[in-house]
Amino acid sequence: MFHPLRVREIERLADDAVAVTFAVPPELRTTFRHTPGQHIALRRTVDGQEIRRTYSICTPATDEPVLRVGIRLVESGAFSTYALKELAVGDTVEVMAPAGRFTLAPRPGHFVGIVGGSGITPVLSIAGTLLAQQPDARFCLLRSDRTAASTMFLEEVADLKDRYPERFQIVQSLSREEQQAGLPSGRLDEARLRSLLPALLKIDAIDGWYLCGPHGLVQGAERALRALGVPRTHIHEEIFHIDNGAPTAPAAAAPAHSTVTATLDGRSGTWPVHDGESLLDAVLRNRADAPYACKGGVCGTCRAFLVSGEIRMDRNFALESDEVDAGYVLACQSHPVTEQVELDFDR
Numbered sequence: 001m002f003h004p005l006r007v008r009e010i011e012r013l014a015d016d017a018v019a020v021t022f023a024v025p026p027e028l029r030t031t032f033r034h035t036p037g038q039h040i041a042l043r044r045t046v047d048g049q050e051i052r053r054t055y056s057i058c059t060p061a062t063d064e065p066v067l068r069v070g071i072r073l074v075e076s077g078a079f080s081t082y083a084l085k086e087l088a089v090g091d092t093v094e095v096m097a098p099a100g101r102f103t104l105a106p107r108p109g110h111f112v113g114i115v116g117g118s119g120i121t122p123v124l125s126i127a128g129t130l131l132a133q134q135p136d137a138r139f140c141l142l143r144s145d146r147t148a149a150s151t152m153f154l155e156e157v158a159d160l161k162d163r164y165p166e167r168f169q170i171v172q173s174l175s176r177e178e179q180q181a182g183l184p185s186g187r188l189d190e191a192r193l194r195s196l197l198p199a200l201l202k203i204d205a206i207d208g209w210y211l212c213g214p215h216g217l218v219q220g221a222e223r224a225l226r227a228l229g230v231p232r233t234h235i236h237e238e239i240f241h242i243d244n245g246a247p248t249a250p251a252a253a254a255p256a257h258s259t260v261t262a263t264l265d266g267r268s269g270t271w272p273v274h275d276g277e278s279l280l281d282a283v284l285r286n287r288a289d290a291p292y293a294c295k296g297g298v299c300g301t302c303r304a305f306l307v308s309g310e311i312r313m314d315r316n317f318a319l320e321s322d323e324v325d326a327g328y329v330l331a332c333q334s335h336p337v338t339e340q341v342e343l344d345f346d347r
């Protein structure tokens, strides 16, 4: 469900990024309380067409939540262009309650974030909350950006370093500037991480790894960690951009006629699934309140429990393997393999 929230503040973060803060009225404070690492979906309608995007919350989680997100301009991005060029203080934007499982509820331990570009946004909330609430916790941030001018939240990260010099460690790479200066590329790719991480940290003493950024960076970091012996259960990932060539599951034979039964907010219905369309689109034709944001297999907003039948998912960058094993699917990426499929969005 979306809530209209007023824009309280807009700050320029980098040459192509802003931070937008929303005013949360007292009656919605509980709704908008977030776990560090979560995101919110924003919605606007242009010429009768609805645009939804998810943006991560950058502020620490506190009892008096400040709802602030980082938005970077994406080439021909309908929402980010609007946010950077038109959005003004006092405007109203429709906002969904925080969601997402790329989270760290503060606990003692040593944690690491490996981020690229705007991937810093949720990790800033994770590190800020952890260090403020857990005097025994430590955080190491490895970040990769193109240039200093494009680096988001420079001040906020420097502030963490000032406040927690013993417990917060940062390694910054500027890939483009280092290349231009004729130095070896500072990109945090798989090979660099495999040599850098053991020199920097005691790998098997790390309690959790948080990887966030473009698809290539996250995949490379995951391969490096697996090669260094880090168990899959210690690695958490969130992908911001999907390259066009990102893998999709091989197509399976689809039944000639299929139906989807969906339960949403306690009400159920059964509808036909048209050739090639996703289960989410089939449900949306009949229930406009079905939850979604990215429709790209990234945000996890459309997560549903597969009650019966079989489906094939095109791609999944949002669900952890234990959620898939437990029977959860992304409705926006799912196509029926059996004639009848039943989903439950309430579980």
Ligand code: FES
Pocket (backbone or CB within 6 Å): 291, 292, 293, 294, 295, 296, 297, 298, 299, 300, 301, 302, 303, 318, 330, 331, 332, 333
């Ligand atoms: S709507 Fe984002 S993963 Fe399906």
